[in-house]
Amino acid sequence: MNISSRLAERGITLPNAPAPAANYVPYVLTGNTLYVSGQISQNAEGLIKGKLGDTMSAEEGAAAAQRCAISLLAQVNAACDGDLSRLKRVVKLTGFVNSTADFTDQPKVINGASDFLVDILGDAGRHARSAVSAVSLPLGVAVEIEGIFEISV
Numbered sequence: 001m002n003i004s005s006r007l008a009e010r011g012i013t014l015p016n017a018p019a020p021a022a023n024y025v026p027y028v029l030t031g032n033t034l035y036v037s038g039q040i041s042q043n044a045e046g047l048i049k050g051k052l053g054d055t056m057s058a059e060e061g062a063a064a065a066q067r068c069a070i071s072l073l074a075q076v077n078a079a080c081d082g083d084l085s086r087l088k089r090v091v092k093l094t095g096f097v098n099s100t101a102d103f104t105d106q107p108k109v110i111n112g113a114s115d116f117l118v119d120i121l122g123d124a125g126r127h128a129r130s131a132v133s134a135v136s137l138p139l140g141v142a143v144e145i146e147g148i149f150e151i152s153v
Contacts, residue, residue: 003073003084006120017078018042018071021138027079032088032153034079038096038146039071040138049140053103061097061105061142062112068095068145069113073120076149090117090127091148098137106131113145 007014020026020037027036041048041064048064050056056064072093073084080086095110097103110131117125127147137144 003087003120007073010120012070014070014074014077015044017074027075029079029151029153032150033091034076034149034151036072036075036079036147036149038144039068039075040141041065041067041143042071042141043067047139048142050142051098051100052105052109052142053100056142058105058108061109062115064142065095065110065112065145066116068143069116072113072145072147073117076147076151080151086152087121087124088150088152089124090121091150092128093117093130093148094146095129095131096134096137096144097131098135098140098142099133101133101135103133106133109143110145112143 017026024037027034048067052061076087077084093113097106097109
């Protein structure tokens with residue numbers, strides 16, 4: 001599995017790993033388990049804001065979740081000193097969806113991240129997952145996802 005090649009084939013360049021916005025670290029490595037702090041939906045143009053069930057569709061939310069997954073991989077890349085071949089598998093994602101009280105398609109939104117990771121990583125991208133609603137998210141973003149990864153040390 002050559003992760004960098006798969007990303008390049010799809011025209012995806014990992015951004016620089018986003019810096020934390022407060023008093024926390026972007027990731028913690030303990031043993032061979034890497035915990036990556038929540039990554040918010042953003043792209044080169046800036047934050048992807050919105051509320052699912054009001055100003056955004058599930059499809060738009062899934063695209064925002066994919067951007068979170070790209071940021072998660074950027075953090076993994078930083079933790080692995082630029083060597084993504086050290087990534088062994090995605091263990092678990094926890095996805096938060098900024099949504100209305102009656103919106104029930106949180107799993108469809110977080111599928112944007114899950115499907116992307118399986119596409120790029122194959123079976124190593126299959127993971128346990130939670131997809132939950134939030135009445136609001138930091139800075140008004142649509143999606144935030146945190147991840148747990150296994151890497152070789």
